[in-house]
Amino acid sequence: MARILLILLATLFLALMVVLPVVAIFHRAFAEGWGTYLASILDPETLAAIRLTVIAALIVLPLNIVFGVASAWVIARYRFPGRRALLVLVELPFAVSPIVAGLCFLLIYGAYGPVGAALEPFGVQLMFNLTGIVLVSLFVTCPFVMREILPVLMVTGEDEEKAALTLGANGWQIFRHVVLPNISWGLAYGTVLTMARAMGEFGAVSVVSGAIRGQTMTLPLQIELLYNDYNATGAFAAATVLTGLALVTLALRGLLERFGPRRAH
Amino acid sequence: MRAARPAPHILPGFSLSLGISVLFLCLIVLLPISGLLWQLGGLGWSDYLQVMGSERVLTALRVTVTAAAAATLVNGVFGLILAWVLSRYRFAGRGVLDALVDLPFALPTAVAGIALVALYDKSGWVGGLLDHLGLQVAYTWWGIVIAMIFTSIPFAVRAIQPAIEELDAAEEAAALTLGASPSQRFRLVILRPLLPSILTGVGLSFVRSLGEFGAVIFIAGNLPYKTEIASLLILIRLDEFDYPAAAAIAGTLMAASLLLLAAINIAQTRLQAYLRTEA
Amino acid sequence: MTFEIRDIHKSFAGTEVLKGVSLSLEKGEFIALLGPSGSGKTTLLNIVAGLAHADSGSLVFDGEDITRQPAGQRHFGMVFQSYALFRHMTVAQNIGFGLKVMKGGPSRAEIDRRVAELLEMIELPGLADRFPAQLSGGQRQRVAMARALAIRPRLLLMDEPFSALDAQVRVSLRSEVRALQRRAGVGAIMVTHDRAEADALADRIAIMDQGRIVTIETPEQVA
Numbered sequence A: 001m002a003r004i005l006l007i008l009l010a011t012l013f014l015a016l017m018v019v020l021p022v023v024a025i026f027h028r029a030f031a032e033g034w035g036t037y038l039a040s041i042l043d044p045e046t047l048a049a050i051r052l053t054v055i056a057a058l059i060v061l062p063l064n065i066v067f068g069v070a071s072a073w074v075i076a077r078y079r080f081p082g083r084r085a086l087l088v089l090v091e092l093p094f095a096v097s098p099i100v101a102g103l104c105f106l107l108i109y110g111a112y113g114p115v116g117a118a119l120e121p122f123g124v125q126l127m128f129n130l131t132g133i134v135l136v137s138l139f140v141t142c143p144f145v146m147r148e149i150l151p152v153l154m155v156t157g158e159d160e161e162k163a164a165l166t167l168g169a170n171g172w173q174i175f176r177h178v179v180l181p182n183i184s185w186g187l188a189y190g191t192v193l194t195m196a197r198a199m200g201e202f203g204a205v206s207v208v209s210g211a212i213r214g215q216t217m218t219l220p221l222q223i224e225l226l227y228n229d230y231n232a233t234g235a236f237a238a239a240t241v242l243t244g245l246a247l248v249t250l251a252l253r254g255l256l257e258r259f260g261p262r263r264a265h
Numbered sequence B: 001m002r003a004a005r006p007a008p009h010i011l012p013g014f015s016l017s018l019g020i021s022v023l024f025l026c027l028i029v030l031l032p033i034s035g036l037l038w039q040l041g042g043l044g045w046s047d048y049l050q051v052m053g054s055e056r057v058l059t060a061l062r063v064t065v066t067a068a069a070a071a072t073l074v075n076g077v078f079g080l081i082l083a084w085v086l087s088r089y090r091f092a093g094r095g096v097l098d099a100l101v102d103l104p105f106a107l108p109t110a111v112a113g114i115a116l117v118a119l120y121d122k123s124g125w126v127g128g129l130l131d132h133l134g135l136q137v138a139y140t141w142w143g144i145v146i147a148m149i150f151t152s153i154p155f156a157v158r159a160i161q162p163a164i165e166e167l168d169a170a171e172e173a174a175a176l177t178l179g180a181s182p183s184q185r186f187r188l189v190i191l192r193p194l195l196p197s198i199l200t201g202v203g204l205s206f207v208r209s210l211g212e213f214g215a216v217i218f219i220a221g222n223l224p225y226k227t228e229i230a231s232l233l234i235l236i237r238l239d240e241f242d243y244p245a246a247a248a249i250a251g252t253l254m255a256a257s258l259l260l261l262a263a264i265n266i267a268q269t270r271l272q273a274y275l276r277t278e279a
Numbered sequence C: 001m002t003f004e005i006r007d008i009h010k011s012f013a014g015t016e017v018l019k020g021v022s023l024s025l026e027k028g029e030f031i032a033l034l035g036p037s038g039s040g041k042t043t044l045l046n047i048v049a050g051l052a053h054a055d056s057g058s059l060v061f062d063g064e065d066i067t068r069q070p071a072g073q074r075h076f077g078m079v080f081q082s083y084a085l086f087r088h089m090t091v092a093q094n095i096g097f098g099l100k101v102m103k104g105g106p107s108r109a110e111i112d113r114r115v116a117e118l119l120e121m122i123e124l125p126g127l128a129d130r131f132p133a134q135l136s137g138g139q140r141q142r143v144a145m146a147r148a149l150a151i152r153p154r155l156l157l158m159d160e161p162f163s164a165l166d167a168q169v170r171v172s173l174r175s176e177v178r179a180l181q182r183r184a185g186v187g188a189i190m191v192t193h194d195r196a197e198a199d200a201l202a203d204r205i206a207i208m209d210q211g212r213i214v215t216i217e218t219p220e221q222v223a
Helices: A002-029 A033-041 A044-077 A083-095 A098-109 A114-122 A130-156 A159-166 A171-200 A203-208 A219-228 A232-264 B014-041 B045-053 B055-088 B094-106 B109-120 B125-132 B141-166 B169-177 B182-211 B214-220 B230-239 B243-278 C041-049 C091-100 C108-121 C137-150 C167-184 C195-201
Strands: C003-012 C015-025 C030-034 C056-061 C076-079 C155-159 C187-192 C204-209 C212-217
Touching: A002 A232, A002 B055, A002 B094, A002 B109, A002 B125, A002 B141, A033 A044, A033 A232, A044 A083, A044 A130, A044 A171, A044 A219, A044 A232, A044 B014, A083 A130, A083 B014, A083 B243, A098 A114, A098 A130, A098 A203, A098 B014, A098 B182, A098 B230, A098 B243, A114 B014, A130 A171, A130 A203, A130 B014, A159 A171, A159 C076, A171 A232, A171 B109, A203 A219, A203 B230, A219 A232, A219 B109, A219 B214, A232 B094, A232 B109, B014 B243, B045 B055, B045 B243, B055 B094, B055 B141, B055 B182, B055 B230, B055 B243, B094 B141, B109 B125, B109 B141, B109 B214, B141 B182, B141 B214, B169 B182, B182 B243, B214 B230, B230 B243, C003 C041, C015 C041, C015 C056, C015 C212, C030 C041, C030 C195, C041 C076, C041 C155, C041 C187, C076 C137, C091 C108, C091 C137, C108 C137, C137 C155, C137 C167, C155 C167, C167 C195, C187 C195
Parallel strands: C030 C187, C030 C204, C076 C155, C155 C187
Antiparallel strands: C003 C015, C003 C056, C204 C212
16 A cells, blocks of 8 residues: 555656656647747757757767776776875766856956966967867766766776786777776766766856857757747757757666666676 | 885876876866865955845845755655655556656756746646646745756655665564554664665755756746845856855855765764664 | 796785795796785785786896886786686687787787687687686686687796686696696696695695795695
């Protein structure tokens, strides 16, 4: 009896709090029919926002992968002074709220910040453009790849790597043939998470983007703009793109969880 | 003693991977955060207190903290129920439920924001119903709470779930046969050992709610002195180029988050040690 | 070929685990390092393999000081206690790995030939395309052995090579390992805590206790 009641309660909560809002997005996006929906998506400003969002994510992704793999490797495989501090620093962005994160970047890399001011004479501007968007996206996605790889490295241990070493393999060969295959599933999932978060970040990006229509608007910012312009259909149509991305992320996660580990071990 | 010469690491790649990690962390994490500290450093105590003591800032902080606390309370209860249902029961649709818990985490906050308005606004499905009852959620404090519940529920569930999976079912059965009443059983055998993880889940949920921005601002109404959250006030001060004020509020928020996380960490370790000695 | 271990010292966090160990190995000789856990035998083996660094002392191979030489250049074959087979590679890829990564190493056809030869030698010719997870413990052990021998090592190192096997397989594999080592004509150092195993395999047994070699015996003496 308690069982049925609890399941019912849990289902009801998720239905009301999670499912219904997502359904509402699609309902609103298609409220005026397919034609309006397509026209909203194909609006030049929205397309420009999609393009910028994808470009920024494509720059963030490789940088974050390199950092994630390097930091997970160094934390998992070596003992050195400052190792714990490194771990804390990687996780720190999780504890900083988006607006505060954006502000931090503005205060150091902005025109009034020490680094930004030093670069200004050279005509280098870091904030209110693509660079700023990429920098804060790197901050908010910083722990994702590392977090997925570190446990895998811990569990697999270093015997295989040592074996490869005694067989004469160099660092790159060990990484390419031994480490990479072992961490591939974690890396894949971390990459998906980074991608989703980089494309969806709103608060931090809104501080540093400069919000120039058709130029430095990412998709989440464009959604806000459309919404505040009383173009609800346009906002919800744009939102379906990001919702689709979130659903794909979850589906991939499910697939990786179901098939990943079993094949790996 | 021999001169301490650090032995070279056996596995190759130490310098390279440490170099990459340190460079990245310096540019992306350390430098920006020191930017905030630098700005705060230029601010005297009296300036700081003047910014933080203003009626508008105090109200924004009160709104943020009370809403976060209310959302956390709800998430504590439903987080426990969801975690329990997902780890203890096998039923059709469990996989879907499990995946749904992560949806708020995966959904961009701005999307969540407009979705919640669409639902709780007077013209929305739920908002319409509530309006008939004379209740208004959107553009009130309650709306802020709803948005915070949405974005932080995964943190509560995912923190409690592993602990329930570890909970010993035999212990429960034993308590049942020993004639404990259901409520005693729940308190002693279930709630007590879960306390550390509930604390973590609730704490993470609260910290997340404190800093939430995207999901909240659409549904909040953003009326100064009424439904304005601290994060939004930082943004407003920034738009006015009042960097010191923005930094003061942001620094306060960040310090609160970090202290809370550290406190949770310590409390959790202590609590676990205490429960172990009790057992 | 002679291999000499000279006065090796090693400490971990203030505790001295090797207190001046010396040992020499003749051509083709099989030496067992026998001792209880904590006696320092695995640490010694890791130092020989280049997987740990000695605080002081030296390793000399055929008159060449290899103390500071990286593991990969020593050309010693190592069989790990866990076997450490590459889980994402087939048996054939595992055995051929050392040859594949060798600078100016053999051609692919040559590697295939050598792998086939080794598979024949360890009597697992049909299992080339299996993954380690699909093998029995004894089969894994033999693949690990073949992988170490594939690079034609100057010295074979084995860390408790039979400890993960059940008693029956253990005994039957002993003579096989000995035969493989003889056929390869390579000197070997094996770490073990099992007296019978040392007796069955080794030419000489170095008994270790608390970071020192206490005595060096021949199996006959022990029996």
